[in-house]
Amino acid sequence: MPANILVVEDEPAIQELLTLNLTQAGHNALRALSVEQAQLLMRETLPDLIILDWMLPGMSGIEFARKLKGDELTKAIPIIMLTARGEEADKVRGLEVGADDYVTKPFSPRELNARIKAVLRRRAPQMTDDPIEVGGLRLDPMTHRVSGNGATLDLGPTEFRLLHYLMSNPERVHSRSQVLDRVWGDRVFVEDRTVDVHIRRLRRALTETGHEQLIQTVRGVGYRFSAH
Amino acid sequence: MPANILVVEDEPAIQELLTLNLTQAGHNALRALSVEQAQLLMRETLPDLIILDWMLPGMSGIEFARKLKGDELTKAIPIIMLTARGEEADKVRGLEVGADDYVTKPFSPRELNARIKAVLRRRAPQMTDDPIEVGGLRLDPMTHRVSGNGATLDLGPTEFRLLHYLMSNPERVHSRSQVLDRVWGDRVFVEDRTVDVHIRRLRRALTETGHEQLIQTVRGVGYRFSAH
DNA sequence: ATTCATTGTCATAAATATGTCACATTGACG
C-alpha cells in the first residue's frame, strides 16, 4: 500500500508541503526540482506515481509527461498534473498527453490525498512470477504448471495467462476490458465476449479436476476469482 | 461535474445574466424570482447549490438561508449569497446563518464561477471505491460484495448501485429524482415509482439477512439510509 | 501434406434483471 511517489516541483515551499503531506500519508516521497533531476532519479527507481508541476524550468511538465507516456518502460506510471490555472483548456491538454488526473493550485491536502488514493487504486494489478496458491489451487509461473488437489490442469496459453491474472488478484472483480488489457495486452482487437469463452474453458478445466465455483460471475460487472 | 444550481433573484436582468453564465459553464440552472417559487421548485429537485440574493420581496434571502440550514433535508446544500453591499457586517451575518460563500454585486462572472467551483468541490462525498461500513453493513465496491452480520447479500446490479449510493450518503434524505440522477444516470426515462420498487427489493434482501429498518421512508420526500 | 491444438467469433439457449402495472396498505387531515 505505501508507494514511491516522485514529486517534480521547482518551488521549494510547495515541494516541502507536498512531501510532508505524502510522508504523513505513509508514502515514500522522492523529490526533484526539475525534469532533469527527475530523469536522473528514475534511472534508480521507477516510482509508482508522479506528481508533476505544469510549469518547470527547462523542459516543461507537459513535455515531460508526453515523453514518459511515449516510453514503453514508463508509460504505465500514473501522472497527476499540478497546475496553477484552473482553465478547462489546460485540463484537456493535460489529459491529452496522458496525465491521469490533475489538481489545481492552491490545492487542499485532503483533495490531493483523495486523488492520489484514487489513482493508485486504479494501478494495474500486478502479476508476479512467484508461485500462487489460492483456494486449493497452485499455479507456478516458472514451470507453467497448475495443480489442483492431486491432478494437474491442462491449459492453453491464453487460459494459463487468464488464470494467472485472476489468481494474482483474487477477490476483486475484473471487468472484461480490464481482463483484456492485462491478459491479451495491447492488441485489443478482440471482442469483450471472447473473455466469456475463455472463462468458460477455464471453468471446464477447473471443474474437471474437482474445483467448483472458483470463478464467479458478477452480473453487469465482470468476473471474480475467489475461494468463495 | 455538471450540477443543478438554483438561482433565487428577483431582478430579471441579473437573473438572466446569472443563468446564462451558469449554463455556459455546463450547469443546469433552475430559476426562482422569490423564496416562494424557490421552495416550490425544491419540492421537485433538491439543487446541488443555491445562489441566493440578499434582498428579496417577501421572505428575505437571509431568512430563507436560515430556514434551509435549519432543515435536516436541505442543510447540506451549499449557499452562495449575493449582496449589493460589500459590508463586512453583512458577510458575517451571511456566514452566521450558514451561507458557504458570498459575492458582492456587481460581480464578475469569472469570480462567481471560481467560487461556484470551489464550493461544489467541497460538496457532499462522492461515491468512491472505498469500502463503506454503516449500521453493521459492509459494502466493498472492489470485490462487489455486501455483507451483513455473517451473511452475504445477493443483489442485482441496480440494487448494488442503489445501496452504494445510499450508504455513501447516509443520514440524509434523497428524493426519488435525486436517486434516479445518481443511480440510474443518463437514461432517466424511468418512472419515479421505479425507485420504490428497487427500494423494496433492497429492503427484502436486507431483512432476509437480519437488517431491519436501515432504509427509512420519509413521506412526501424520499428515502434515507441510516442506522436509526 | 496432414494432424492437432488453439483461438476468436457467432448463434442460440438459459439465466437474471428491469420497469411498469394493478391492487393493497398506510398515513395525513378534515
Next chain:
DNA sequence: CGTCAATGTGACATATTTATGACAATGAAT
C-alpha cells in the same frame, strides 16, 4: 370515520446479460 394521496407489494412481460456448443482460421508439429 372517511377520503385522498403516497407508498408497499406481488406479478409479469420484456430486455439484457451470460453460458454454451459449434465452427472456421491459424499455425505448429509430425
